[in-house]
Amino acid sequence: MACSAAPNFTRLRIPIPNISSPQLFSVRCCCISSSSNNNNEKKKEAKKKLSSQSSWEAEDAEGKDYLYRLGQEADNMNIAVGQRRGFIDQLFVGNFLGQDSDIVFDYRHKVTRSFQYLQGDYYIAPLFLDKVVCHIVKNYIAHLLNVKVPLILGIWGGKGQGKSFQTELIFQAMGLEPVIMSAGELESERAGEPGKLIRERYRTASRVVQNQGKMSCLMINDIDAGLGRFGNTQMTVNNQIVVGTLMNLSDNPTRVSVGQDWREEDITNRVPIIVTGNDFSTIYAPLIRDGRMDKFYWQPNREDIVNIVDRMYQKDGISRDEVVKIVDTFPNQALDFYGALRSRTYDRSILEWVDEIGGVENLGNKLIKRRKDESLPVFIPPEQTVEALLESGYSLLKEQKLVMETKLSKEYMKNIED
Known part of the structure; x- marks a missing residue:
């Protein structure tokens, strides 16, 4: 008995007593196999048609489901996903965007600092300049050097000695566009958030190098205020995770995870880290050891x-x-x-100016609620x-x-x- 292209099992009249017949049994098996193959072919055709119209079944570089992988990543809030040809609908990728364009880089670009407010001629101490420039250059050519290069430069010293300001002046002179954090970002009501933020900011600095062709670095101001132990202050989980994150970055500066599965091709550009503080003796000692942090005590003469x-x-x-x-x-x-x-x-000139614009009683109306065509007296x-x-x-x-x-x-x- 020959099998048709579209078998219909209702036409097979197989008597129960003869079910052991080899001929009848083989016919049934042949029909079932043919039906299964045809169904599989139809499913493949339907799947092929779906993939040609949509990216819901697109695969990543490892051949895994692209959208499923995104769903596994941290809080499904990965903004690092751009439009990549071959993985995202062609509708959203044109020649004007390029082969590998990042449509959300303008959003992340806001966390960098351009120092447009630094107008004027400022003095940079030569010793300070040499230390910062040397640290940055060593990290950018670390792959060419046959020495262990610390990823972190810790600048510490007395209060108000211009550590952060001098560093920003050097960044401006070098044309470097850094990502700057403060000690207030090293704690959160959600466990793990500060550590994740540091890794994200580090990767952002790396993308500045890759996408803009500019030098960049991660800078954390007043790190001892966020991680230091003063008296009987409490150590939190976030403090431990931040310390562990910085230690791990120092040991593996090109492999940085932000919560998703490790991907072999995900290699991050090495970017230097600069931290400032007043007293590094309050920080966890393994973090400031010489192999991880190069320390520089700044006391201007x-x-x-x-x-x-x-x-x-x-x-x-x-x-x-x-x-x-x-x-x-x-x-x-x-x-x-x-x-x-x-x-x-x-102070005295400002008080005289307040009297000119109407006194203390009318200060709010003059500064905030004045009409657009109403101008304030010029402050001299x-x-x-x-x-x-x-x-x-x-x-x-x-x-x-x-x-x-x-x-x-x-x-x-x-x-x-x-």
């Missing part, structure tokens, strides 16, 4: 301070000799003290003089002494017995 303050006051017409007089009048002060002098001299900056700067300096010095000498907490608690 008198010449550095004079040069930096001279550039700061140059546009105000203050001569270098007058700057030396100011620095010698207030020795052992941080660099931000001399910037505060200039800011304090503006005060003329800077050595006398005014010295007067501001003595005022700041008095406030510093009051903070150190007047301990109101003891005054409040003096009548309470232990």
